[in-house]
Amino acid sequence: MDEQTKSVTSSKQAPVIEPGYTFATVTDKISAIVLQRPTSNGWFVGFGIGFLLTMMMLFAIGYLFVRGTGIWGVTIPIGWGFAIVNFVWWIGIGHAGTLISAILLLLRQSWRNSINRFAEAMTLFAVSCAGIFPLIHVGRPWLAYWLFPYPNTMGVWPQFRSPLVWDVFAVSTYFTISLLFWFIGLIPDLATLRDRSDNRWAKIIYGILAMGWRGSARHWHRYETAYLLLAGLATPLVLSVHTVVSFDFAVGIVPGWHTTIFPPYFVAGAIYSGFAMVLMLAIPIRKLYGLEDFITERHLENSAKVMLATGLIVAYGYVIEAFMGWYSGNRYDAFTLWNRLHGPYAFFYYMLLACNIVIPQVLWSKKLRTSPVWLFFISGVVLVGMWLERFIIVVVSLQRDFLNSSWGMYYPTRWDWMTYIGTIGMFLAAIFLFVRILPMISIFEMRTLLPEAEVKE
Amino acid sequence: MSAAHNNFDLMAPPVAKTIRQRSLLVGAVFSVVAGMIAWKWPDQFFHAYLISYMDWLGIALGSMAILMLRHLTGGGWGMVIRRILGAAMRTLPLLALLFLPILFGIPRLYIWARPLDSIQDKLLREHLEQITKTYLTTNGFIVRAVIYFAIWGAVAFFLTKWSAEQDHPPIRDNSSRFKALSGPGLILYGFTISFAAIDWVMSIDPGWISTIYGLLHLAGQVLSAICFAVVVERILVRYKPMSELLQPDFVHDHGKLMLTFIMVWAYFSFSQWLIIWAGNLPEEITWYMKRLNGGWGYVGLFLVLFHFAVPFVLLLSRAFKRDVTRLVWLAVWLLVAHYVDLFWMIEPNFSKTFTVTLADLVIPFAMGGLWMSYFFRNLNAMPLVPAYDADAKQVLEPAHE
Numbered sequence: 001m002d003e004q005t006k007s008v009t010s011s012k013q014a015p016v017i018e019p020g021y022t023f024a025t026v027t028d029k030i031s032a033i034v035l036q037r038p039t040s041n042g043w044f045v046g047f048g049i050g051f052l053l054t055m056m057m058l059f060a061i062g063y064l065f066v067r068g069t070g071i072w073g074v075t076i077p078i079g080w081g082f083a084i085v086n087f088v089w090w091i092g093i094g095h096a097g098t099l100i101s102a103i104l105l106l107l108r109q110s111w112r113n114s115i116n117r118f119a120e121a122m123t124l125f126a127v128s129c130a131g132i133f134p135l136i137h138v139g140r141p142w143l144a145y146w147l148f149p150y151p152n153t154m155g156v157w158p159q160f161r162s163p164l165v166w167d168v169f170a171v172s173t174y175f176t177i178s179l180l181f182w183f184i185g186l187i188p189d190l191a192t193l194r195d196r197s198d199n200r201w202a203k204i205i206y207g208i209l210a211m212g213w214r215g216s217a218r219h220w221h222r223y224e225t226a227y228l229l230l231a232g233l234a235t236p237l238v239l240s241v242h243t244v245v246s247f248d249f250a251v252g253i254v255p256g257w258h259t260t261i262f263p264p265y266f267v268a269g270a271i272y273s274g275f276a277m278v279l280m281l282a283i284p285i286r287k288l289y290g291l292e293d294f295i296t297e298r299h300l301e302n303s304a305k306v307m308l309a310t311g312l313i314v315a316y317g318y319v320i321e322a323f324m325g326w327y328s329g330n331r332y333d334a335f336t337l338w339n340r341l342h343g344p345y346a347f348f349y350y351m352l353l354a355c356n357i358v359i360p361q362v363l364w365s366k367k368l369r370t371s372p373v374w375l376f377f378i379s380g381v382v383l384v385g386m387w388l389e390r391f392i393i394v395v396v397s398l399q400r401d402f403l404n405s406s407w408g409m410y411y412p413t414r415w416d417w418m419t420y421i422g423t424i425g426m427f428l429a430a431i432f433l434f435v436r437i438l439p440m441i442s443i444f445e446m447r448t449l450l451p452e453a454e455v456k457e
Numbered sequence: 458m459s460a461a462h463n464n465f466d467l468m469a470p471p472v473a474k475t476i477r478q479r480s481l482l483v484g485a486v487f488s489v490v491a492g493m494i495a496w497k498w499p500d501q502f503f504h505a506y507l508i509s510y511m512d513w514l515g516i517a518l519g520s521m522a523i524l525m526l527r528h529l530t531g532g533g534w535g536m537v538i539r540r541i542l543g544a545a546m547r548t549l550p551l552l553a554l555l556f557l558p559i560l561f562g563i564p565r566l567y568i569w570a571r572p573l574d575s576i577q578d579k580l581l582r583e584h585l586e587q588i589t590k591t592y593l594t595t596n597g598f599i600v601r602a603v604i605y606f607a608i609w610g611a612v613a614f615f616l617t618k619w620s621a622e623q624d625h626p627p628i629r630d631n632s633s634r635f636k637a638l639s640g641p642g643l644i645l646y647g648f649t650i651s652f653a654a655i656d657w658v659m660s661i662d663p664g665w666i667s668t669i670y671g672l673l674h675l676a677g678q679v680l681s682a683i684c685f686a687v688v689v690e691r692i693l694v695r696y697k698p699m700s701e702l703l704q705p706d707f708v709h710d711h712g713k714l715m716l717t718f719i720m721v722w723a724y725f726s727f728s729q730w731l732i733i734w735a736g737n738l739p740e741e742i743t744w745y746m747k748r749l750n751g752g753w754g755y756v757g758l759f760l761v762l763f764h765f766a767v768p769f770v771l772l773l774s775r776a777f778k779r780d781v782t783r784l785v786w787l788a789v790w791l792l793v794a795h796y797v798d799l800f801w802m803i804e805p806n807f808s809k810t811f812t813v814t815l816a817d818l819v820i821p822f823a824m825g826g827l828w829m830s831y832f833f834r835n836l837n838a839m840p841l842v843p844a845y846d847a848d849a850k851q852v853l854e855p856a857h858e
Binding site: 161239243247250251252253258259260261262263264312316317319320321324327328329330364 | 583584587588592640644647648651655666667668669670671672724725728729731732733735736738740
């Protein structure tokens with residue numbers, strides 16, 4: 001009976017790697033994408049579009065440097081427009097990588113092995129996109145280094161009580177640790193590419209990056225220790241970065257910003273959008289590169305479950321915030337709620353509720369959780385929803401504050417849009433480059449998932 | 458697996474009955490004293506009663522939450538304490554009964570239930586004139602409490618029913634049912650405990666709000682529940698069948714859960730404090746002013762050190778987490794610290810300076826004695842080992858690893 005029970009429960013879930021693979025075929029299949037597969041026209045088109053959009057962004061930023069932030073739609077009372085909305089959106093997307101690579105590693109969730117590599121790459125690119133915005137938003141970007149507390153003769157010192165300064169530390173630490181984590185995880189695979197590459201230049205470059213990896217027992221021992229330590233270091237960062245971002249808002253006393261639920265609610269929202277982006281990338285990539293055997297239904301379903309859970313935490317945040325706005329009897333809190341529901345941006349608030357809460361509930365259905373097409377669509381909806389959420393928080397809260405005389409509206413200009421869409425292009429271009437020159441799935445970690453890898457005593 | 462068919466071996470050891478009787482005795486004796494306090498100092502009685510009630514309720518509901526979490530994620534760590542959590546969860550009928558005295562204390566506990574004319578603060582009075590017409594009414598309070606208990610009761614009922622079905626042939630695999638209930642069940646728990654915490658505790662100070670408040674209670678409940686499970690597994694590990702089941706790996710996982718929820722609790726508490734401190738708004742900061750002045754600040758400091766810092770450092774040690782005989786001391790400690798946390802949240806509403814009344818010392822034992830007795834009754838009612846749990850094979854036959 002028990003055997004039966006076991007087999008019934010285990011057969012319901014798709015495997016993390018389809019049967020029929022050996023150590024050699026796994027290595028062949030993943031490394032061939034980089035080494036043997038010819039660069040397709042589709043790749044050039046995709047990369048080209050991303051590259052052109054990046055150029056557009058650089059043009060918009062160049063013009064910004066010449067003319068100043070006046071070319072943007074930001075003005076008083078809405079001094080934080082697209083730049084902060086997009087910063088928070090990108091940083092949020094950059095959360096899935098570390099969650100997958102560090103927390104799921106510590107939780108011994110081996111299914112992570114086939115998506116951690118490109119989730120981490122995605123994290124790095126997303127954080128890079130995020131980092132652009134505050135830098136160009138400071139007004140005099142050439143003095144942005146003043147944010148760091150370095151000894152100087154001017155007597156300039158950052159305001160340590162401001163979360164904006166904590167952001168500098170949180171984001172730069174996060175980027176550094178994510179980069180190290182990603183790079184260390186790459187080393188054994190870089191050595192594989194070095195050994196397998198026919199091209200002399202490729203051999204040299206992969207060889208330098210592999211840092212002399214020979215795969216000896218001592219190498220592996222040190223590697224495992226370093227990787228585990230980094231995972232431990234990275235875990236609190238998953239929480240801390242978006243917590244600090246939420247403090248940017250919550251320590252102010254603007255209604256709509258000043259609320260204690262923000263830290264966990266921001267973190268949940270970040271993971272929500274991060275997994276949505278992982279799915280949006282994984283679904284086309286597995287199709288185009290024929291990787292359905294490695295990124296299986298199980299991965300799609302598990303990611304969908306994470307999205308469902310974090311989405312519900314976000315929904316909890318909305319409910320509690322709305323309830324407290326009413327319960328507190330604070331007229332400004334109550335007005336913020338009213339303004340969201342009936343103000344000039346009400347349409348976006350209803351869109352937000354639809355995108356973040358209503359539509360993703362279809363993920364309760366196992367059929368939709370395992371359908372790539374549906375998941376791709378829902379992930380897109382979630383990404384839009386999470387962008388709208390930051391827009392509502394930033395713009396609608398500032399739009400109508402305590403004094404009626406200082407109310408205003410926010411209209412993004414074409415320079416705002418060019419910068420924002422440009423970062424998406426930069427992100428895509430980076431992803432295209434990544435899948436072309438590095439193994440997008442961790443080869444050696446995939447090998448550990450094979451039945452051969454199980455140690456028999 | 459032959460042992461599974463012989464249910465005798467899988468029942469709780471006789472020590473459970475002994476503790477049950479002794480707990481009942483303690484509960485009865487302290488209840489008599491508590492009754493006298495209620496007669497002599499009714500205000501003090503109700504304050505202490507609410508604190509104590511939230512504490513014991515937290516263990517029951519936290520156990521239910523961990524149980525559902527485990528049904529969703531699986532794992533041997535949950536299989537060995539599944540019936541302990543289940544027995545704690547099934548104390549809900551007793552807790553529903555113990556809720557009744559609070560109804561008699563409503564006007565003593567909640568300012569909104571008293572005549573509003575006596576309130577000096579004009580803003581608060583105006584606010585209460587509004588909110589007592591809609592939300593904070595005695596009838597609404599009772600109706601909502603009935604809803605919370607109905608939801609908790611329904612979740613507990615089905616979790617128990619399906620679990621019991623697995624004890625007797627014909628065995629059916631209920632894993633998918635458990636999963637189907639646990640997802641929505643956890644959401645319901647999250648919402649109901651938040652609103653219950655608002656109704657029962659936060660509304661003592663009706664002018665103050667904090668949107669993270671419900672989650673703060675939730676974290677405390679789950680923490681106290683896992684600590685309680687560690688205490689019970691420590692008692693049972695001296696006897697069969699727990700002595701054969703409880704592997705260091707599972708204890709390690711329980712220790713990790715303790716560490717996680719200590720961090721979650723600290724994270725929520727710190728976030729709330731930092732945001733309110735930085736905002737420094739008159740309607741919010743008063744909550745901390747009450748809790749940091751008049752001697753209460755030392756209690757707050759105590760919580761920082763002994764509800765977070767010291768347990769956190771101890772739990773970093775791998776050896777400590779794996780040894781149930783050592784871990785149990787921290788678990789007991791954290792149960793006490795959680796009580797102090799609730800004390801610090803509730804009592805400063807009523808008393809400007811730090812005071813511990815006789816009621817604060819007596820009622821936790823009165824209620825706890827009765828609760829523990831009922832808990833051990835529940836523990837005896839079902840086999841201690843769910844032999845047909847999805848992870849039973851991994852736990853019962855570790856030799857195959």
